Amino acid sequence: MLVQILLPILFLLTAVGVYFGLTDPVIYGGGLFSSGDSGIVDLREEKKTLTQAMEDAKALQERAAELERQAASISPDNITRLDNFLPDSVDDIQLVVDLNTIASRSGMGLGEVKLGADQTRRRSVERETGQAVPAVETVAVSFTVDGSYGQLKAMISDLAKSLRILEVKQLKFASVAEDGSETGRYKYEITVETYWLK
Structure with missing residues (x-):
């Protein structure tokens, strides 16, 4: 048991x-x-x-x-246009040549060109992968042009249509008088900024 x-x-x-x-x-x-x-x-x-x-x-x-x-499949022309739109560096001389070409198309001459110091703009935005967005460098360029208001409008329109990103930051103007009489011409001092990836 x-x-x-x-x-x-x-x-x-x-x-x-x-x-x-x-x-x-x-x-x-x-x-x-x-x-x-x-x-x-x-x-x-x-x-x-x-x-x-x-x-x-x-x-x-x-x-x-x-x-x-x-x-x-991207054509070489489109790659060149993209590099012009947001390049990885800025060629100061080419930038001045581009601005002079835009001014001359409007019947204005470029003068008193001043290049500002490079500045870095960091964005706090991060991609979905967690990687930081590349820093964007800017450079300010100041220059003067002489001409009528219509010529200035044409030049600003050409700046807006340019392949390179050019942002107008400042525009000053003064009347150009000859022998004390109005001529309808003005001296414009324009400051633009352009961008590139750092």
Whole structure:
């Protein structure tokens, strides 16, 4: 009779010991007799994470290939226009030549050109990837032109249509008088800023 009572209790204790000593550590990791390896649950989570990482890597490769195809399809003329629009540096001499060309198309002559110091404008915006947006450098250029109001309007219109980003920051004018009489001509002092990526 003692055997009938003790034997089931012994089997029950053995089953509990096997579960907590062997089965539980295999499923969840850890335990008294474990070798420190991860359990089945941890391995399934790791597999899920690695599978997701592989899918993301494949999607990124496909996106990179698509972007390379798109970049290859851009014509050299458009690339040149884009470089003129927002270059990676500013050629001061070319900038003055461009301004002179714009002024001469309007029938005005460029004079008293002054280049300001470069300034950096950092934007606090970050891309979705967490990378900071590149800093934008600016340089101010002041110059004078002589002409009528109509010529000034034509020049400002040409500045707005220029491939290079030119932002008019300041415009001053004074009447040009000859022998004390009005001539309809003015001397304009214009300050513009241009931009490029740093």
